[in-house]
């Protein structure tokens with residue numbers, strides 16, 4: 145039976161999931177995105193090229209001309225759990241083509257569509273929240289999930305191919321008149337009393353024509369994007385990932401991280417879809433999960449509002465941000481930085497049933513005299529949010545050596561190994577890979593990873609040889 149591996153974020157997103165998927169995809173038949181949307185930014189860097197995947201799965205850089213270890217393109221699937229922004233998907237497809245790749249892509253016909261008006265609402269709601277804003281990516285995620293739960297105001301990818309699309313969009317826009325008048329720039333200056341009377345404005349009401357004009361414009365755009373994407377829109381993508389002829393590996397690519405999950409994160413400062421591994425079965429369609437690898441950055445970052453109990457704002461924070469290039473891959477915002485939080489890492493490992501860690505960005509810690517790791521954190525909930533009560537740090541000694549060229553565990557400085565071992569002991573699971581730079585080859589493969597792959601008869605040694613590791 146095919147080996148199903150989920151790669152998920154154990155922190156607040158941006159752990160380096162994209163790179164890990166790219167590293168693993170050499171051995172995979174398929175990569176399926178099962179959650180998130182264009183709020184994600186998954187960076188792939190190899191052979192001198194760089195691509196940031198927002199909607200596209202991170203296996204797109206394995207095509208017919210750049211095949212995986214079996215000489216095949218990797219199938220990239222956007223599962224039903226992923227919200228699709230058709231405009232951004234098309235832009236990304238153009239970008240990968242410009243880099244010389246022609247990905248094998250399937251978009252589930254049932255994927256919810258992120259529409260232009262939902263992006264307008266996302267930004268409008270954030271602005272209205274003022275100080276209490278979540279700091280969303282502005283990509284329309286919250287309002288799209290709201291519409292999806294509401295049902296009557298949401299669209300699926302298959303609807304873009306529907307001859308009745310225009311009528312549906314007019315109807316949806318009419319249902320959402322109040323929000324559109326409140327938030328859409330074209331309706332600036334409309335009095336708030338108009339907003340109150342404008343819920344499904346009656347025939348002949350002056351605002352109705354303006355709304356309909358906007359709706360028809362949106363519908364035309366959506367239809368044209370649908371037409372361009374039609375060749376990729378596929379019914380029941382779960383049949384692809386469950387196809388019995390797949391014998392090697394299916395990778396389930398998580399987006400965001402455990403503490404951004406709307407159920408398990410610190411509400412309201414979360415996203416609106418599920419980053420957790422369990423979601424891979426609903427949103428990706430796999431019929432089982434054999435192994436969960438949790439991606440753990442060797443320190444913490446967060447974009448947007450919400451608690452970051454180990455945040456370090458002074459020169460250490462600046463050091464991590466600059467050394468680690470901690471600026472959002474989607475919005476370019478500087479990421480807040482902090483130290484590793486062991487109680488949180490343990491919680492995320494436990495909840496997601498992670499069996500191994502993909503440790504990332506160890507190289508970024510080079511040059512620090514000592515590295516604090518939070519081993520006990522207490523907080524309470526108050527009216528103004530989550531308040532840190534106490535945090536205890538264990539301070540491990542740092543190292544000076546540049547790690548970016550190291551490819552073997554035994555060549556790491558002793559203190560770097562001790563740092564990693566401390567994390568393994570605290571979380572109770574092994575590290576499978578250790579990242580020492582953004583490039584696909586800047587990885588240290590631990591024996592646990594090799595054993596895992598060989599245990600499933602995957603030709604890991606061949607890949608390592610090809611990549612110059614053996």
Ligand code: GDP
Pocket residue numbers: 153157158159160161162163184185186187188189468469473503504505506507508578579580581582583
């Ligand atoms: P994702 O959202 O989890 O896929 O992560 P992002 O792509 O948003 O952010 C991770 C950033 O760190 C990207 O710029 C990667 O190229 C980079 N990166 C990944 N792994 C490593 C690593 O081990 N070392 C360094 N220095 N950079 C890394």
Ligand code: IMO
Pocket residue numbers: 153156157158159180183184185186278279280281282283284285286398399400401404413414415416447448449473
């Ligand atoms: P990847 O997959 C980091 C954060 C936003 C904000 C909150 C809600 O690249 O790890 P949203 O736009 O989802 O409504 O924003 O979630 N956020 C992320 N932070 N990495 C991500 O994705 C994120 N996706 C959303 O910054 O705080």
Ligand code: MG
Pocket residue numbers: 157158159184185186187473474
């Ligand atoms: Mg990211």
